[in-house]
Amino acid sequence: MALPQDGQNANGLTKVTEIPKGKELIFIDPTTNEGGIITLEDLTTQILKNLTSQTFALDQGNMTLLAALNQLNSN
16 A cells, blocks of 8 residues: 555554564654664564563573573473
8 A cells, every 4th residue: 555645644544453474664763753664574583582682680580581481491
C-alpha cells in the first residue's frame, strides 16, 4: 500500500495480530525526531541477540538468560 503524498492517518489503519514476513517497521526517536526503517526479520534478530547476550542480576548471580537456563537444566 503506497502512502499518499500528505501521509496517512495511523488511526485508520487495519489492526493485525501478526506482521507479514518481509514488512518494514518505522521507528522514531522522540528526543531527536530522527528515525528509520527496519525489517521485522532484522528487528527480531536484534532482539534475540540482545536477549542472549545481556547479563541479568538473578538469584544465582549475574548471568545471561541462556546461562541461567543451562544451569537450571543441569540441576
